[in-house]
Amino acid sequence: MLSLMPSNQSRWNAVIFDLDGTLIDSESVAGDVLCTYLREHGFFEAAKQAELITGRTWPAAWKLLNERHPIPLNPAEVFTELLARYRATMEKGLREVPGASRFIRDLHADGRARLALVSGSPRHDILWALKGMGVLEQ
Secondary structure (H helix, E strand, C coil): CCCCCCCCCCCCCEEEEECECCCECHHHHHHHHHHHHHHHCCCHHHHHCHHHHCCCCHHHHHHHHHHHCCCCCCHHHHHHHHHHHHHHHHHHCCCECCCHHHHHHHHHHHCCCEEEEECCCCHHHHHHHHHHHCCCCC
16 A cells, blocks of 8 residues: 555645546547647648647647647547547556556545646546546545
8 A cells, every 4th residue: 555644744635637647648549639730731841749638638739739730630620530539449448557547546535635636628538538548436
């Protein structure tokens, strides 16, 4: 079991996690999906800057890329395709950040702190990831 702190110190009331990039390695999947999509459509320079999407929503990432490399594609169609590819890739195998699920289980078993999750991801994706990690009920 995880030892959070000596018993003579004040306890934590809560631990708040982010999902993407903290518990699951979704950022690299999103980057790969975007790079592949841009290359398929001939936007090789924009694909080289796909790291700009880290920590951003699809619309925010697309806006930033478009400011640097105008991409004359319909954003709604692009987001639909990117999200479908992203989900298909993630469903082939959840990429958990090493040790994340064990850490959550240990915190839960310790019982001294409430656990919470914040995310900009859709609820469906959050629940899928937590279930895949085996910590949905934690």
